[in-house]
Each structure stands twice: as structure tokens, then as C-alpha cells.
Amino acid sequence: MIVKFWGVRGSIPTPGVDTAKYGGNTVCIEIKFAEIQRRIIIDAGSGLRLLGNHLMVKHGAQRALKTDIFLTHTHLDHIIGFPFFAPIFLPDTRLKIYGPVTCETESLETVMGGQLSYRYFPIRQQELAAQIDYLNLTEGCFDLGDDIRLTTKYLNHPLLCLGFRFEYNGKICCTAYDTEPFQNLFVTDTQDPAFDAIMAHQGAVAAKEENDRLEAFFAGADLLIHDAQYTQQEYESSRRGWGHSPVEYAIKAAQRSEVKRLALFHHDPMRTDTQLDELTKLRCHRHQTGDTDVFFAREGMQVEI
Numbered sequence: 224m225i226v227k228f229w230g231v232r233g234s235i236p237t238p239g240v241d242t243a244k245y246g247g248n249t250v251c252i253e254i255k256f257a258e259i260q261r262r263i264i265i266d267a268g269s270g271l272r273l274l275g276n277h278l279m280v281k282h283g284a285q286r287a288l289k290t291d292i293f294l295t296h297t298h299l300d301h302i303i304g305f306p307f308f309a310p311i312f313l314p315d316t317r318l319k320i321y322g323p324v325t326c327e328t329e330s331l332e333t334v335m336g337g338q339l340s341y342r343y344f345p346i347r348q349q350e351l352a353a354q355i356d357y358l359n360l361t362e363g364c365f366d367l368g369d370d371i372r373l374t375t376k377y378l379n380h381p382l383l384c385l386g387f388r389f390e391y392n393g394k395i396c397c398t399a400y401d402t403e404p405f406q407n408l409f410v411t412d413t414q415d416p417a418f419d420a421i422m423a424h425q426g427a428v429a430a431k432e433e434n435d436r437l438e439a440f441f442a443g444a445d446l447l448i449h450d451a452q453y454t455q456q457e458y459e460s461s462r463r464g465w466g467h468s469p470v471e472y473a474i475k476a477a478q479r480s481e482v483k484r485l486a487l488f489h490h491d492p493m494r495t496d497t498q499l500d501e502l503t504k505l506r507c508h509r510h511q512t513g514d515t516d517v518f519f520a521r522e523g524m525q526v527e528i
């Protein structure tokens with residue numbers, strides 16, 4: 224598998240001189256399976272526009288493009304690139320878009336296609352020339368054909384969000400974003416009048432079980448792409464419950480799960496290149512990360528596993 228990062232930023236695109244090195248496009252990942260001529264795209268953030276342009280040059284407008292897009296969830300930073308994905312305007316394009324089933328009444332097609340209405344965009348969804356099929360995903364194991372296997376896992380985010388584990392030819396590529404460590408949902412402060420020792424204990428056990436389950440999900444991955452939007456200090460100070468992980472936690476979780484390479488991902492829009500370079504020096508040293516190779520994902524970066 225060849226994994227290419229077309230967008231690594233979370234929340235909102237951040238063009239500018241301060242983000243030129245790591246990139247300002249929101250999340251989009253391409254996995255290429257060279258021998259079987261397959262391509263899988265994960266998320267449709269603004270990075271998808273670049274991937275679409277690349278495919279147009281590579282394949283030309285005349286050749287049919289067949290590809291699958293897997294959406295972790297439909298927060299704006301994960302779908303805003305879709306209306307700008309040039310292949311959707313070509314009649315020979317065949318797209319399958321997979322995304323999680325939420326409790327909302329709208330279908331995945333309505334949520335994605337809602338961006339393509341005159342209110343937001345000059346072209347409507349029904350005007351797209353490509354053939355697009357929408358498929359609902361839940362937690363489970365799936366055979367994607369050509370010996371590609373997919374396992375999905377619910378993460379901890381304000382909206383239902385899926386982690387992906389793609390396995391092919393003995394190699395494993397996993398994603399775990401947008402997510403934060405599962406928390407004890409009960410009162411843990413013994414001074415709080417609402418404190419209940421049994422509930423607090425059960426809450427701690429449940430949170431640990433969920434965190435262990437997630438680590439088992441990415442255990443042994445050749446590449447894990449994990450949420451690392453905050454530093455531990457930022458997380459503790461005010462960002463708990465926002466659905467994103469601290470860098471330090473992502474590294475420890477990957478080490479515990481014997482992940483070979485960890486790509487820290489979904490960078491905060493406020494994080495500059497200088498800060499990411501500093502965090503790399505601080506956190507990604509091999510003497511701290513042990514057997515896990517840790518790096519901050521950069522737009523345009525390609526990892527072969």
C-alpha cells in the first residue's frame with residue numbers, strides 16, 4: 224500500500240506562509256494498491272481538490288475513473304473538498320461513497336449533497352455527471368474485494384465517527400481520527416455531593432475498556448494515522464470533550480499497541496510550521512518513542528507500507 228497525504232489539517236483550511244511546510248488543506252488521504260490498480264480515498268476535505276486535479280492530469284478527462292471514498296464522518300472539514308473534486312463532473316466516473324449511519328433523518332447522500340445546492344454552490348447535486356452510489360457503514364468487518372479487508376470501529380467524537388483498519392497483503396493501515404480518549408462519564412471528585420463511589424468506579428472501568436478496545440483495533444498496524452490536534456497541556460486546560468486527542472496520548476497509545484509507524488494527524492488550524500517542527504523535536508525522538516517511528520503528517524507526503 225502506498226499512502227499519500229493530500230490534506231492533514233483539521234477544522235478549517237489554513238493557507239498562508241505559516242503553514243506552507245505541513246500544508247493548509249483539510250483531511251484527505253489516498254491509499255494506492257499498485258498491483259491491483261485500486262485506489263481508496265479517506266475523507267473529502269479540501270485536500271480532495273488537489274487529488275482530483277492530479278487524477279485528471281494522470282488519467283486524462285477521457286478515461287473512466289473508478290474509486291471508493293470512505294468518510295470517517297461528515298463534519299465540514301471532512302467533506303468540503305467534495306464539490307471541487309473534478310472527476311464528479313465527468314460521465315465516466317464511478318464513485319462509491321461510504322459513510323457512517325447517524326441518528327439523523329437525512330441520508331448520507333443528502334448530507335454530502337446538501338453542499339451542492341444553489342444556497343452554497345453554483346451547481347446542484349442532480350447536475351453531477353458522475354455515477355455516485357452512497358453506502359452506509361456501521362461497525363464491522365467488510366470484504367472490499369481483491370483481498371482488501373476493512374474493519375471499522377466507532378471512535379469518541381461529538382458526531383458518530385469511524386476509525387478504519389485496511390488490511391492487504393499482510394500489511395495494515397489504520398486511521399483513528401477525529402477522536403479523543405474515552406472518559407469516565409461519572410463524577411470523580413469525592414468532594415462533589417453527586418459523587419458515588421460505585422458509579423465512579425464503573426465509569427473508570429468502562430472508559431478503560433473502550434480505550435483498550437480502540438488500541439486493540441490498531442494493534443500491530445504498519446501505519447497508524449491518529450488524531451493529534453492538541454498538546455496535553457492544551458487538552459487539559461480547555462479542550463476536553465471537543466473530540467480530539469493530545470499528541471502525547473496518541474504516541475503512548477501507539478507504543479502500547481506496537482504500531483510500527485505513527486502519523487500524527489488532523490493538525491490544529493492555529494498550529495504553525497514552526498510549532499510543528501518544535502513538537503517534532505520535543506516528541507518524536509526515537510529514544511522517547513521506542514520501536515514506533517513517529518512523525519507529523521505533511522501534505523504531499525507519501526508512505527509505503
Ligand SMILES: [Zn+2]
Pocket residue numbers: 233234298300301401489
Ligand atoms: Zn475534523
Ligand SMILES: [Zn+2]
Pocket residue numbers: 296298380401466
Ligand atoms: Zn469532527
